[in-house]
Amino acid sequence: MIALEAVSKVFRSLSGRRSVSALSEFSLSIARGEVVGLAGPNGAGKSTLISLVLGYLNPTQGSVRVGGLAPRAYAQSHGVGYLTELVVVPPRWSVNVTLRRFAVLGRLGAAAARRVEEAIELTGLGEHRRKQVRQLSKGTLQRLGLAQALLAERELVILDEPTHGLDPLWTQRFRDIVLALRRPERAVLIASHNLDELERVADRVAIIHQGRLQRVVRPGQGTVASVYRLVLAAPCERLGEAFPDAIGIEGRPLEYQVRGELAALNAGLARLLALDGQLAGFSAEQSGLEREFRAAMGEDGA
Amino acid sequence: MTRGSPLRYLGWMARDVAVRPGLACLAIAGLFAFIATRMPAAFTPASAHDFLVRTVSQFDWVIVLIATAGLVSWDRASGYYRSLFSQPVSPGAYYLQRWLLGAVGVAAFVPLVGLGILLVTGSFPFSGPLLARLLLKYLLLGGLTLALSTVLRADWMIAFLISVLQSVLYSLDKNGAPLNAFSKLLIHALPPFQIGTSAFGAAGYPTGSELTHGLLYGAGLLVLALAALTLRPLGSGGRA
Numbered sequence: 001m002i003a004l005e006a007v008s009k010v011f012r013s014l015s016g017r018r019s020v021s022a023l024s025e026f027s028l029s030i031a032r033g034e035v036v037g038l039a040g041p042n043g044a045g046k047s048t049l050i051s052l053v054l055g056y057l058n059p060t061q062g063s064v065r066v067g068g069l070a071p072r073a074y075a076q077s078h079g080v081g082y083l084t085e086l087v088v089v090p091p092r093w094s095v096n097v098t099l100r101r102f103a104v105l106g107r108l109g110a111a112a113a114r115r116v117e118e119a120i121e122l123t124g125l126g127e128h129r130r131k132q133v134r135q136l137s138k139g140t141l142q143r144l145g146l147a148q149a150l151l152a153e154r155e156l157v158i159l160d161e162p163t164h165g166l167d168p169l170w171t172q173r174f175r176d177i178v179l180a181l182r183r184p185e186r187a188v189l190i191a192s193h194n195l196d197e198l199e200r201v202a203d204r205v206a207i208i209h210q211g212r213l214q215r216v217v218r219p220g221q222g223t224v225a226s227v228y229r230l231v232l233a234a235p236c237e238r239l240g241e242a243f244p245d246a247i248g249i250e251g252r253p254l255e256y257q258v259r260g261e262l263a264a265l266n267a268g269l270a271r272l273l274a275l276d277g278q279l280a281g282f283s284a285e286q287s288g289l290e291r292e293f294r295a296a297m298g299e300d301g302a
Numbered sequence: 303m304t305r306g307s308p309l310r311y312l313g314w315m316a317r318d319v320a321v322r323p324g325l326a327c328l329a330i331a332g333l334f335a336f337i338a339t340r341m342p343a344a345f346t347p348a349s350a351h352d353f354l355v356r357t358v359s360q361f362d363w364v365i366v367l368i369a370t371a372g373l374v375s376w377d378r379a380s381g382y383y384r385s386l387f388s389q390p391v392s393p394g395a396y397y398l399q400r401w402l403l404g405a406v407g408v409a410a411f412v413p414l415v416g417l418g419i420l421l422v423t424g425s426f427p428f429s430g431p432l433l434a435r436l437l438l439k440y441l442l443l444g445g446l447t448l449a450l451s452t453v454l455r456a457d458w459m460i461a462f463l464i465s466v467l468q469s470v471l472y473s474l475d476k477n478g479a480p481l482n483a484f485s486k487l488l489i490h491a492l493p494p495f496q497i498g499t500s501a502f503g504a505a506g507y508p509t510g511s512e513l514t515h516g517l518l519y520g521a522g523l524l525v526l527a528l529a530a531l532t533l534r535p536l537g538s539g540g541r542a
Contacts, residue, residue, distance in 0.1 A: 054388060056537030072535070075388060082388035088381040101314050105389040148385060158388075 001156060001187035002030040002053055007062035009048050009211075022048040023211040026062070032155070033184045037198035037205035038191040039293055045211040046191040047085060050160055053189070054080060066156065074156075079106055081157035085164065085191075087145030091134035095125050095144055098133060099151060106152040119147035122177065124170075138165035146177070157181060157188045163197055175200055199289040207296040214296035219289050227291060228265060230256045231281035242272035257285060308396040312403075319403045323369040327411050330361065335418030345423035354416055354427040362439050362498070363465060365411050369404035370444040371458035373397055374451040374531070383536045394531040398524070401448050408440045409433060435498045438513075441520030442493045449523045452530035468492040493519055 009023040023045045030036045038046050051057040052064050055072030066074040074080075089098050099119060103112035120126055123143040128136060136144065142165045149159065159178075163171045171194075178201045181188055192198050198205050199219040207214045230246065232239070232254045239246055239256065246256040258265065273279065286294075308315070334357045343349070358365075374397055377383045387393055412433045420426040443465055451457035471489045475481055481489075497516040 051535075051537045054384075055535060056384065056387075057535050058538070076390055076392050079390040080388045082385065084381065084384045086381065088385065090382070101311070102385070102389065104314060105308070105311050105386070105391055107310065107390055145385075 001032045001034075001067060002028070002189065003063075003065045004028045004049070004052070005063045007049075007052060007059045007064055009045075009052065009057060010060045021211050023052075023059075026208070026211070026213050028206055028213060028216070030187045030189060032187050033182070034204065035178065035182060035188040035190065035202050037202035038189060038208060039193070039195060039198055039205050039289070040208035041193075041297065044208045046208060047160065048211075049208070050158055050189070050191060053158065054082065078156070079152060079154055081149045081152065081154035083145045083149040083159045083162055085160040087141045087148075089133045089141075089144070089148075091132060093133050094130055095120070095133070095136070096129045098144060099147060102148045103151055108152055115151050119151050122150065123147040124173075139167055139170060142166055143170065146174070150177070150181075155186050157186065159188070159190045159192075161192055162190060163192065163194055171197065195287060195290045195293055199287050205289055205292075207293055209296055215292060217289055217292045219287075227257060227259050227284070227286035229281070229283050229285040230258050231279070232256075233278035233280040236272070236275065236277040238275045239272065239277060242268045242275060242277065254280070308391050308399050311391075311396075312399065315400055315403055319369075319400070319407050323404065324407055326368045327365055327407065328414065330365065331411065331414045331418045334358075334415050335422050338419050339422045345419075345425050347425045347427070350419050350423050350425040351427040351429060354412070354419060355429050355432050358412060358415055358432055358436065362436050363443060363462070365408055365436070366440050366443045367447065367458045367462060369408050369440070370401065370447040370451070372451060372455075373400060373404075373448055373457075374527075375455045375457050378536055379455055387536060393536060394528045397448065397452075397531060398528060401444065401524075401527075404444060405437065405440050408436055408444070412436060438516055438520075439495070439498050442495055442497075442516060442523070445520045445523030445527070446493055449527040449530065452527055452534065464492060465495050468495050472496050493523070 005027050007023055007026045008021065010019050010021050012019045026045070026049065028036075038049065040046050048057065052059055053066060053071055055070065055075055064071055067078065069077070093101070096116070099116045100112065103116050108115050120129055123146050125140070125143055125147060128140055128144075133141065133144070142162075146159075146162060149157065162178075163174050166174060175197065178188065178190070190198065190202060195205075202219060205217045205219060207217065229249075230243065235254065243256065243258045245260075246258045249255040249257060258268065260268065269279070269282065337357070338345070338350075338353060341353070345353070374393075377386065383393070386396070413428060416427050443461060446464065447457050447461040450460050454460060468489065471481065471485055471492075472495075475486065475489055494512065494516050497512050
């Protein structure tokens with residue numbers, strides 16, 4: 001669905017003396033049926049990448065194809081379900097009017113009224129439907145952006161920082177919405193700082209830093225090294241036999257940090273129980289994705 | 303309707319034109335009507351007609367700039383284009399449609415002022431040549447503003463300054479003032495805004511080669527604007 005091949009984007013000053021490389025030799029393919037996350041710190045190049053996929057920017061080098069077409073040609077003929085990082089809508093429009101307008105622009109025809117109602121229902125905007133956009137809170141505005149992006153059944157959905165400004169309840173609901181977006185014919189690209197969110201919803205996560213693709217991680221496949229917290233119910237002298245590299249946590253005598261791939265961790269837990277160790281808790285302290293992310297950023301912890 | 307056509311959005315767009323530039327034009331029409339009530343002599347049909355022509359002719363550039371200012375640049379600067387053109391809509395067709403609706407709004411200004419004058423004087427003036435001149439002004443000045451709007455934020459201001467420069471140079475040249483070669487070149491290169499007055503023949507309607515020049519120039523500006531909207535991505539302009 002999306003094919004980026006050796007894409008570079010350089011922004012130059014008017015005089016041409018100063019330039020900033022926003023993307024460099026970036027290659028990534030996203031197939032239909034996939035949900036792909038895009039993770040990276042501020043200024044990593046995520047928004048530039050999305051602008052290239054939507055045809056709002058042209059690459060300095062390389063090629064971008066969407067559905068086999070140039071990005072703008074694809075957007076003009078098929079439309080893209082797109083939630084912008086900052087939801088910008090004329091402030092005097094009401095929620096209802098905003099969605100009706102986008103339904104008309106989105107060529108929903110006779111289904112427009114029904115789809116508007118469904119989007120309002122899905123994003124819980126019913127009580128706000130008559131409010132003007134300028135009266136909405138940040139989270140409600142974000143939900144309006146999400147409703148707009150999901151109005152039509154698009155084959156390509158791009159969500160840029162979708163949980164930005166959402167409260168925990170709506171962050172949770174957002175996950176359900178994304179899971180319901182999965183279709184064999186649809187590709188979903190989600191750019192987010194929220195690694196936990198990406199780990200839960202994405203099939204693959206592309207980690208981008210300083211305009212370069214650092215690595216592509218497949219969350220939850222058990223091959224990713226992770227950091228976990230092990231909590232014992234009582235002291236266990238033979239803990240080292242089950243987890244040789246367990247590190248005690250300062251001030252918490254029964255708590256340890258352990259690392260390893262899922263298979264090794266499970267084997268360690270089985271050994272610990274066989275050694276009569278009493279387990280009180282075991283939880284992910286640093287997800288596999290987070291660990292990969294930190295490693296990609298060149299931080300300690302890999 | 304072809305793919306990417308914004309025709310289905312015409313109703314909403316017409317509403318936007320009626321609200322934003324429309325209300326401003328209505329206020330100006332009201333101001334003209336108010337001025338009419340302060341005229342010392344009673345209006346006859348002929349004097350009402352003269353009043354309409356004089357007032358609208360003096361402020362036609364304001365109406366045109368109100369109708370076209372920031373057409374593309376505002377959407378680009380605010381970031382509104384990002385949601386707008388993720389929809390199956392062609393930017394070129396969208397802004398051309400918006401520009402044409404502006405022309406309809408500007409054309410409606412002449413009968414609107416006439417209606418204001420009717421309310422205060424009892425006489426409804428209308429001038430076909432005035433309407434034609436206003437539309438020519440819209441084609442040239444509004445076309446220039448649209449073309450500039452595709453690349454610059456201060457589109458209306460620059461269009462206004464260009465129109466002033468062209469008018470000054472043209473007047474100097476017409477009055478026999480010695481101009482250097484560059485100034486003479488500018489007179490020919492800049493939009494021929496003078497046709498709004500000089501191209502009107504004995505019949506009162508625009509005729510002649512000068513008019514053809516103006517129409518072709520205006521069409522060229524629209525082609526330039528459409529080419530920019532097609533070839534230059536809307537997100538470009540970000541600098542290092």
